Amino acid sequence: MQDLIEHFENYGPKTLPFDQWLADVLEVPLATVQPFLGKIQYRKVEKNEFLIMPGTVCPYTYYVERGVLRMYTIDGSGKEHVIQFAPEGWYITDRKSTYLDEPSSYFIQAIEDCDLALIPKHFLQDISKKYPQLLEKNTFILNRYIMLLQHRVTLLLSATAEERYLDFLSTYKDFIHRVPLYMLASYLGITPESLSRVRNELAKG
Amino acid sequence: MQDLIEHFENYGPKTLPFDQWLADVLEVPLATVQPFLGKIQYRKVEKNEFLIMPGTVCPYTYYVERGVLRMYTIDGSGKEHVIQFAPEGWYITDRKSTYLDEPSSYFIQAIEDCDLALIPKHFLQDISKKYPQLLEKNTFILNRYIMLLQHRVTLLLSATAEERYLDFLSTYKDFIHRVPLYMLASYLGITPESLSRVRNELAKG
Numbered sequence: 001m002q003d004l005i006e007h008f009e010n011y012g013p014k015t016l017p018f019d020q021w022l023a024d025v026l027e028v029p030l031a032t033v034q035p036f037l038g039k040i041q042y043r044k045v046e047k048n049e050f051l052i053m054p055g056t057v058c059p060y061t062y063y064v065e066r067g068v069l070r071m072y073t074i075d076g077s078g079k080e081h082v083i084q085f086a087p088e089g090w091y092i093t094d095r096k097s098t099y100l101d102e103p104s105s106y107f108i109q110a111i112e113d114c115d116l117a118l119i120p121k122h123f124l125q126d127i128s129k130k131y132p133q134l135l136e137k138n139t140f141i142l143n144r145y146i147m148l149l150q151h152r153v154t155l156l157l158s159a160t161a162e163e164r165y166l167d168f169l170s171t172y173k174d175f176i177h178r179v180p181l182y183m184l185a186s187y188l189g190i191t192p193e194s195l196s197r198v199r200n201e202l203a204k205g
Numbered sequence: 206m207q208d209l210i211e212h213f214e215n216y217g218p219k220t221l222p223f224d225q226w227l228a229d230v231l232e233v234p235l236a237t238v239q240p241f242l243g244k245i246q247y248r249k250v251e252k253n254e255f256l257i258m259p260g261t262v263c264p265y266t267y268y269v270e271r272g273v274l275r276m277y278t279i280d281g282s283g284k285e286h287v288i289q290f291a292p293e294g295w296y297i298t299d300r301k302s303t304y305l306d307e308p309s310s311y312f313i314q315a316i317e318d319c320d321l322a323l324i325p326k327h328f329l330q331d332i333s334k335k336y337p338q339l340l341e342k343n344t345f346i347l348n349r350y351i352m353l354l355q356h357r358v359t360l361l362l363s364a365t366a367e368e369r370y371l372d373f374l375s376t377y378k379d380f381i382h383r384v385p386l387y388m389l390a391s392y393l394g395i396t397p398e399s400l401s402r403v404r405n406e407l408a409k410g
Contacts (some may be wrong), residue, residue, distance in 0.1 A: 135340035
């Protein structure tokens with residue numbers, strides 16, 4: 001249980017090559033990981049480059065070794081809505097598109113130059129056939145992510161602009177300096193003007 | 206993969222005793238489940254009864270055999286916000302409280318008379334020691350729930366009142382008739398007035 005608590009308290013970006021992430025976070029011995037790494041592609045993308053766009057199937061889960069990705073959607077009135085950021089040590093995907101082979105309704109875009117590992121659909125499942133213990137650790141990680149999403153739903157339904165901003169600060173720490181403010185406002189579900197007001201008020205103390 | 210698609214397309218309530226849920230949904234043979242069932246408590250609660258309140262630790266995951274539970278929070282101005290409904294065949298918990306032994310910030314309340322199974326913290330983990338295949342199926346279920354939560358975040362950020370209502374209708378089907386409209390509006394993150402307007406407009410065609 002302690003590891004789950006630590007996962008919660010260290011949710012900032014963490015630079016970790018993908019094979020090391022498998023070893024350190026999923027706790028799969030490097031020797032076990034090795035034969036599977038041939039299925040992983042590595043890719044560099046430049047700031048602003050797109051990995052997926054609406055209407056295309058998202059074939060991979062993208063693990064970030066360096067840089068930041070964001071996933072967003074555009075509503076009927078042309079407004080962007082940021083669903084997720086993924087800095088170092090995180091992964092991002094439109095799971096519905098990846099798992100069900102359906103066209104995505106999201107954009108995934110680099111907001112910094114990135115080094116990525118491209119994880120194909122059944123990668124973890126394939127390793128788990130050789131090393132079932134992986135699933136226990138992965139269950140922790142999925143539960144942790146559910147907690148974060150449930151917390152985000154709660155904030156979107158019930159929290160003020162200031163509460164949302166402070167929550168982001170405390171959870172994601174210095175990462176905040178790497179995200180343009182208009183994207184942060186979009187992620188928080190508030191207007192850029194509200195975000196500026198909150199930041200000015202907090203700066204005044 | 207087919208089973209994941211079916212899970213997606215059959216997301217309405219489904220009456221299933223807890224041991225049968227373990228056998229049918231998690232696909233654990235009933236003979237394997239049997240020795241663990243002694244750890245499960247069964248409880249009847251009446252409409253409006255509370256299972257947890259803010260400030261108390263949520264010791265169980267509540268599986269609904271009959272009835273509907275809701276989880277909600279109250280904001281600083283006294284307004285209720287429904288985070289989740291759980292009809293038959295679903296489970297509900299404040300995971301953060303249950304897994305980390307922290308006081309919850311939510312209410313969990315019966316909105317119909319309910320028959321519940323109370324699942325203690327390590328229950329699935331304990332079965333998985335005897336039957337590791339459970340974890341693979343559970344990974345599907347957790348991923349499916351992540352997709353639904355991500356979809357909900359997207360709707361809360363970007364969808365109109367009408368889009369939110371129609372999405373709920375298509376996902377949860379007849380369940381809509383069992384939820385008071387003010388709670389549904391709260392779940393959708395819209396005002397009861399918006400919900401009435403949308404329903405009236407749709408009724409007119």
